[in-house]
Amino acid sequence: MQRVFEEVASLDARCYEHFFLSEDILMEHAAEGMAGYIRNNFKKDAKIIIVCGSGNNGADGMALGRLLHAAFDVSLLILKKPSSPMALLQQKRAKSVGVKEIEKLERCDVLVDAIVGTGFSGTFSAEIQKMIEQMNAQEAFKIACDVPSGTLFYADVTLTMGALKKRMFLDSAKEFVGEIKVLDLGVSRDIYEKESSWHLLDLQDLKLPHRTKKDSHKGSYGHLALALGEKSGASIMSALSALRFGAGLVTLVGYEALQLPHQLMYSHEVPANTTALALGMGLGAEFSQMELERFLDNSLPLIADADILSSPAILDILKRERVVVTPHAKEFVALLNVTNIAEITVEELQKERFKYAELFCKTYPNVTLLLKGANVIIAQGEKFYINPHGTPALAKGGSGDVLSGLIGALLAQGRIPLEAAINGSLTHAKLALSYKGADFSLTPDDLINEISRLEK
Structure with a gap:
C-alpha cells in the first residue's frame, strides 16, 4: 500500500x-x-x-x-x-x-x-x-x-x-x-x-477469507441473504459469487417462486440466522415498499448496489451503522442528487472523482463507499483507497453483481465494511487479471469460476 x-x-x-x-x-x-x-x-x-x-x-x-x-x-x-x-x-x-x-x-x-x-x-x-x-x-x-x-x-x-x-x-x-x-x-x-488520507492498493494487500478453524461448520462462515429482484439473474450471480467466496449459507429472499440453482436457498423472509444482507442487484420494481421494509427491519451489515442507490429508501439505508454502497459513475451522480450533496453530471464527476468521494464521506462518515470505475475509489470517513488494478475485461454486464457477492460474502463472514469493500475489490480485479481467455470474452461465470483458483 x-x-x-x-x-x-x-x-x-x-x-x-x-x-x-x-x-x-x-x-x-x-x-x-x-x-x-x-x-x-x-x-x-x-x-x-x-x-x-x-x-x-x-x-x-x-x-x-x-x-x-x-x-x-x-x-x-x-x-x-x-x-x-x-x-x-x-x-x-x-x-x-x-x-x-x-x-x-x-x-x-x-x-x-x-x-x-x-x-x-x-x-x-x-x-x-x-x-x-x-x-x-x-x-x-x-x-x-x-x-x-x-x-x-x-x-x-x-x-x-x-x-x-x-x-x-x-x-x-x-x-x-x-x-x-x-x-x-x-x-x-x-x-x-x-501521512496521507489517500492510499494506493497493491494486489499484495489482498486478504482472502481462509478457513483456519478446524472445528467449524457451515454456520461458522456466515449467512448472506440477498433480495431477489425483478431481474433475477443479477441477484443469482451475486449469490453464486458469495457462495464461492466462502459464505457458509446463501439465501435469496423473494416473494415469487422461481427455479434457482440447487446450491442456493430461497425464502420469503430474511432467515433468522442471517449475518449480512445484499440489496439492489437487478431489484427493479419487484419489491413493494412493505416488502422492502421487512427486508431491512434489522441492524445487519448491508451492501447496497444498483437500483436501490437512486431510490428514496437509500436515505434510511445510509443511516445504518454497517453499510457498503457500490455505485458506478451514473449511480453515484444519482446518489449525490438524492442525498442533496450535489447536482452534477457524470462528466463533472469524472473530472472531480476524489472531491465528490470526499464530500460524500464527510456527509456520511459511517458509510463505506466503493465508487466503480477504471480506478476504483474505496472510502470511509477520512480513509481513502484507490484500486488501480481493474481491466477493461470487467466492462460487461454482471461483473458488478459478482463484486457485490464478493463483498456480501465477506460481510457475512464478519469482515468490517471497509475491509470487505477493499478485499472484495482487490479480489474482483485479481479474478479478471487471472483470466486466460481473450479480454473481450470474460463473463460473470468466468469470474465466479476463477475464485477457486485465486491462489494457484
Whole structure:
C-alpha cells in the first residue's frame, strides 16, 4: 500500500526547510532516476529525444539529456524559450557538455515528454497540442517525466518525482500513464512523504477469507441473504459469487417462486440466522415498499448496489451503522442528487472523482463507499483507497453483481465494511487479471469460476 498526494510542492518545501536540500539537488536526483531507468532498459547509442517545456518539467528533461549525453544519441527539442530559473540553468549546463538541440521531431528509439508537470493547470496552445499529437504518433518507447503532459501524452511508463499524485489515478488518466514508477529525490520516500488520507492498493494487500478453524461448520462462515429482484439473474450471480467466496449459507429472499440453482436457498423472509444482507442487484420494481421494509427491519451489515442507490429508501439505508454502497459513475451522480450533496453530471464527476468521494464521506462518515470505475475509489470517513488494478475485461454486464457477492460474502463472514469493500475489490480485479481467455470474452461465470483458483 502506497501513499497518494493531492500535491507535492509542500513535500518539496519540507526538503528545503528540514533536510537542507535545494531545488537544484532535488532536480538532479530526479534526472538521475530517469537516467537510471533508461540506462537499465535501453542499449547504448539508442536515439533519445527529450521534448522540453519552458518550466521546471522542461528543466528536468534538460538535466536528463546532460546525464545521458555520453552514452546515448540525445537531442533536446525545446518548445518555448526557458522561463524558470532552473530551466535557464539546466539549458546552460546541457549546452556546456554538448547536448544538441533540434527544432522538429525526428524518428527515435526513446521519446521523453518533459513539457509540463503536475503544477500545470491551464490549456495548451494549438502548437503544443499538435506537437503532442506528433509525439503520440511516434513508434518510439514513450516516457512521461513526472506526469503525461496535460494527460494527453500516451506514455508507456511515467517516471514520477518523489511520490504518487492523485491526478494520475483519475479514470481519464489511466489511458495515458502506462506503468508508474516513483523516483527518489535525494531522500527515501519514507522521509520525503508525510501521512496521507489517500492510499494506493497493491494486489499484495489482498486478504482472502481462509478457513483456519478446524472445528467449524457451515454456520461458522456466515449467512448472506440477498433480495431477489425483478431481474433475477443479477441477484443469482451475486449469490453464486458469495457462495464461492466462502459464505457458509446463501439465501435469496423473494416473494415469487422461481427455479434457482440447487446450491442456493430461497425464502420469503430474511432467515433468522442471517449475518449480512445484499440489496439492489437487478431489484427493479419487484419489491413493494412493505416488502422492502421487512427486508431491512434489522441492524445487519448491508451492501447496497444498483437500483436501490437512486431510490428514496437509500436515505434510511445510509443511516445504518454497517453499510457498503457500490455505485458506478451514473449511480453515484444519482446518489449525490438524492442525498442533496450535489447536482452534477457524470462528466463533472469524472473530472472531480476524489472531491465528490470526499464530500460524500464527510456527509456520511459511517458509510463505506466503493465508487466503480477504471480506478476504483474505496472510502470511509477520512480513509481513502484507490484500486488501480481493474481491466477493461470487467466492462460487461454482471461483473458488478459478482463484486457485490464478493463483498456480501465477506460481510457475512464478519469482515468490517471497509475491509470487505477493499478485499472484495482487490479480489474482483485479481479474478479478471487471472483470466486466460481473450479480454473481450470474460463473463460473470468466468469470474465466479476463477475464485477457486485465486491462489494457484
